[in-house]
Amino acid sequence: MINQRHCPYCRRPATTGCSHLALAVEGRDFVRLCVEKCHGQAQWQMICEQRRQLQLPGSWSPEKEDFTWLETAFCDQFLSRLAWFGGMDHEWRSGSNPGQGGFCVLLWSKDPRRLWWELRDELERRATCLPLPKETSPWLVWLSPR
Numbered sequence: 001m002i003n004q005r006h007c008p009y010c011r012r013p014a015t016t017g018c019s020h021l022a023l024a025v026e027g028r029d030f031v032r033l034c035v036e037k038c039h040g041q042a043q044w045q046m047i048c049e050q051r052r053q054l055q056l057p058g059s060w061s062p063e064k065e066d067f068t069w070l071e072t073a074f075c076d077q078f079l080s081r082l083a084w085f086g087g088m089d090h091e092w093r094s095g096s097n098p099g100q101g102g103f104c105v106l107l108w109s110k111d112p113r114r115l116w117w118e119l120r121d122e123l124e125r126r127a128t129c130l131p132l133p134k135e136t137s138p139w140l141v142w143l144s145p146r
Contacts, residue, residue, distance in 0.1 A: 005089040005106055014091055014106050022112035023105070027090075030071040030105045034079075035123070038116040043123035050127075071105050078122055079107075084115035 005014045012018045025033050035044045071088075079085045086108035093104050109115035 003090075003092055005091045008087050008108055009110060014089070015093070020086060020108050020110060020112070021106060022086075022109040022115050023107040024091075025105060026102045027071055027105050030107075031074045034074065034107070034119065038120040038123065040120045040123040043120075043127040046127040047123065050129075078119065078126075082115065082118045082122060084109050084111055084118050086110055086115075 006012060007014065007018050007020050009020045010018050014021060014024060017024075023030070023033060023037065035041055075088050079088070089106040089108070091104045091106055093102055107115075
């Protein structure tokens with residue numbers, strides 16, 4: 001085990017697991033599994049579609065290939081302000097076969113079940129927010145019906 005992490009609540013090693021470890025998964029699966037654990041797939045699809053429509057330069061997008069940035073962005077934008085969010089760590093885990101090693105993301109919570117409920121509420125709240133309308137050019141104002 002390289003860079004072994006411990007629970008911020010009970011100090012047990014992450015590899016042994018404890019009731020505070022909400023998720024321990026490879027980085028590339030982190031966002032998908034968070035959304036699945038909270039049963040927020042429909043809301044997540046709406047949020048992704050809203051962001052695609054906004055097309056903000058440099059904004060987060062689910063198509064990003066840098067999974068480290070993606071999990072960090074997801075944490076910053078959706079998890080970090082939740083009351084039941086306890087923290088996120090990264091840990092390198094190796095398996096018995098050479099190809100089994102991987103970069104794991106650890107998600108901590110005092111009560112993981114409540115974290116998933118709270119995340120579901122947050123995704124629902126964000127999915128119901130309407131995207132801001134794009135600004136129209138002043139010379140097109142006369143085309144707008146009154």
